[in-house]
Amino acid sequence: MLREDEAFAIEYLSVALEEIDEDGGEDVFLTAIRRLIEARGGMGNLSKNTGLARPNLYRSIAAGGDPKLSTILKVLQALGVGMSKVVSHRADVGISLTPGNNTSPTITLPNSGITLTPQPLTDAQKEALKNAAANTPAVVYHPSTEVPATTEPMEAVDTWIGRSQSPDFPQKAAQHSNSTEALKTSYEAFKSTLASVYPDLARKKFGFTIEANGNLKATNSSGELSDADTQQLNTLLNASSGLKAAAATYRETAIDMVDADSPWSGSYLGRYNLTKENFASSLDLGALFIPKTSTPSKDQIDGMFFNQLAYKGELHTQETEAAMLAARAAKKAATEG
Structure with missing residues (x-):
């Protein structure tokens, strides 16, 4: 049985997913994930359960960046919530996680209800890829073409991080x-x-x-x-x-x-x-x-x-x-x- 704050956070996440393509929608979606994190014990507990370092979580989820889908799925799995549960009656495309395999989401087509699941390569397919790689040159070398030397100096780029939270x-x-x-x-x-x-x-x-x-x-x-x-x-x-x-x-x-x-x-x-x-x-x-x-x-x-x-x-x-x-x-x- 979900607590009230957990149920609200999951419903909030499903609504946020509908609006993810709107202006500001990604921020709202990540906010919804944060609310669910709080309902499930906070960032420290999540970090322990996922095996992701806390700085990794801050960079990929909290800092308003562009987290990878696999990271979001791993976080949601640690929270005990598959994407199919979040979007069960709302989303056009359902994504879910199979326990123990959080890098292979399944996709359900909305109209037909057909579920697409990634399949491993067969031995024959692996051999075909291996032969193709062996017979295809990675680089075509033209001896008559002079390769210009790189003479431009490297440019240092400063990245603005922003302030820490005030004790106040x-x-x-x-x-x-x-x-x-x-x-x-x-x-x-x-x-x-x-x-x-x-x-x-x-x-x-x-x-x-x-x-x-x-x-x-x-x-x-x-x-x-x-x-x-x-x-x-x-x-x-x-x-x-x-x-x-x-x-x-x-x-x-x-x-x-x-x-x-x-x-x-x-x-x-x-x-x-x-x-x-x-x-x-x-x-x-x-x-x-x-x-x-x-x-x-x-x-x-x-x-x-x-x-x-x-x-x-x-x-x-x-x-x-x-x-x-x-x-x-x-x-x-x-x-x-």
Whole structure:
């Protein structure tokens, strides 16, 4: 029997697989794997079970790179989840692992239901390949062709890795969690009042965010709001001083938490450059509080904090990270001084 967090993680993984070809879809898919890793005992336990070194896992799964399919399959097998289980009723192509053979996935064709399984070469096929290799020259040498010497110097390439997670991260994450609850309470109170005073408007799907100047702005991702609806919501949102203050505090703690994290370890939020200026285009605050159901909906999964950043967030560069760290250091020095 799966625990609730495990069942949710598997369902999350199946939804993420459907969207893997969309912008940001690979990030969401890897996030789903990370959630399943957490539900099954964390990275250390996974490293022990797979025989993969922890740095290997970070590079291939956690660091947002392009992990090999065989690595993903091996990780999922260690988690006790075959890809066929993850995509059993959703994916167009099912991939599963045979215990003890995690390098040979089977592929099931969606329309015919035929399963294709890699077969080992027969002795005759091996002999044919051997003869072909022996009779085919690997290099054709032309004595009359002068081979130019390589005279260009080798060029050193610097690779930017990014910062480690700050020791302050647990504190920043706790502050963000508290501000999330406070924002949720304020937003639910706003929606309750809206339903009493403007029931027709309250029945329409909308969200909201906070702009750089601190004003709240209605979002209309569903397309249900008219221009007049949006204008009215903007007025009502900004008239709610409690909601406005809660949103400002939430933005501050969200930025602090992201800045304190690392792009290659921890919660992997450090790869995003979240600022007051780009916050409104990166996060829909209303989408954070879409009610949970027994089976996660696409809207609910897309509205999760990390997934919104994966789809809409601005990635750090070496320059933007350096500027952020310098600004943080200056702010800390001014506070301590």
